[in-house]
Amino acid sequence: MTHSIAIIGASGYTGAELIRLIATHPSFEIAALAANSKAGQSVGAVFPHLRHLTLPDLVTWEQIDFSEIDLCFCALPHKTSQEVIAKLPKTVKIVDLSADFRLRDPEDYKTWYGNTHAAPDLQKEAVYGLTEFYREDIKSARLVAGTGCNAATGQYILRPLIQAGVIDLDEIILDLQCGVSGAGRSLKENLLHAELSEGTNAYAVGGTHRHLGEFDQEFSALAGRPVHIQFTPHLGPFNRGILATAYLRGAADAVFETLSAAYADEPFVQVLPMGETPSTHHVRGSNFVHIGVVPDRRAGRVIVVAALDNLCKGSSGQALQNANLMLGVDELSGLMLAPCFP
Known part of the structure; x- marks a missing residue:
């Protein structure tokens, strides 16, 4: 049909x-x-x-x-x-x-x-x-x-971890870089090549980015209590892609096992071997998400990185x-x- x-x-x-x-x-x-x-x-x-x-x-x-x-x-x-x-x-x-x-x-x-x-x-x-x-x-x-494309990227990292209770809900920091196509196709001065290329900048700093509304809604519902993450997006001098890095308090092994189990049967979400990190190059133009888990040098802390194509x-x-x-x-x-x- x-x-x-x-x-x-x-x-x-x-x-x-x-x-x-x-x-x-x-x-x-x-x-x-x-x-x-x-x-x-x-x-x-x-x-x-x-x-x-x-x-x-x-x-x-x-x-x-x-x-x-x-x-x-x-x-x-x-x-x-x-x-x-x-x-x-x-x-x-x-x-x-x-x-x-x-x-x-x-x-x-x-x-x-x-x-x-x-x-x-x-x-x-x-x-x-x-x-x-x-x-x-x-x-x-x-x-x-x-x-939202930023909201999706952050949620692929955090939803399974919040639901499983393996991270501290009051110490979630999400740092994210998004390609310029995320701002749409309309003409904007800050998106001109001369203004954007060879540099990067943070925007909507301090909790004003609208995708925080999605994070608040979804994470609080999962946890059964208010969850307000710290989130800073950056505009990158590239066309496509999002790279999100989450800094978390939790055991790296538990975080890795939770994410691996959550996405074991998901065709588009791939958890990389422990210690590997993804690149926007490796998901460009596709419907895939790559997630990497790396133990921090301090015990009880972990870094999780996710990459996806913001337009796909x-x-x-x-x-x-x-x-x-x-x-x-x-x-x-x-x-x-x-x-x-x-």
Whole structure:
């Protein structure tokens, strides 16, 4: 059976990544592509690297006939996404890549994003899209909220360790570097080549990064008590990838065994041999996560490092993995591309 797919927000980085992945999917066919600012253009004109594909031209999302669509990916900015999704037919399954439905409490959304949610009923309906931990809920969901890419990376390290009780919950430090594509495709002065290259910088320092809302929500629910980690993101002078380093109080052997057991049957999450650390080079363009555990020189402390591709496993690949579950096809479909190296 072939499922008809629409992508709203197809002219951004995550939209292009969805097209790239779905192009090799055995059960999905792209029936509609929306990008209001570029409506009327071909995909090849907007993304020359996709010129070889036979695809529908870009239209406005209002022009899509959703009676012919099984599932829609919504790759719009936050706030815009909730307004559009609220107008889509209830018969269409939706995977949202924005931040609009990640936080369950409307007050939490207002705190972190600065505006009142326009679709609170949908916010309550949405299932959090971290596939490995919400797989069964995702299978029966109509609306899935993709995670933040930084939030996903940190959670792959920390969720199993918090649930198993093998680390000190009050001493969690997460230091993270993200490639510039994580900031989206819109023009920003600080993302100009001359401003960004040959350097790096911390941003949202001191607890202001919006993905902390996801960390607070997910980690506190797991622990049954408030958990507030210390988190500092850095903007790296590279296009793709996230490298997250967690500094933890806990026994290295217990941390390694817990992570190894948690991901033993997960096809996309690989725990490296003890003492090895991952590189963004080794997951680039793929849906894989690599995790490494290294004992600290001080007894009772451990360092855990995770790498993933922010556009794939951190966003569009995760979205496709969830869509596979929602439509009852093989979860791995369209996602077994090997990483690009070098």
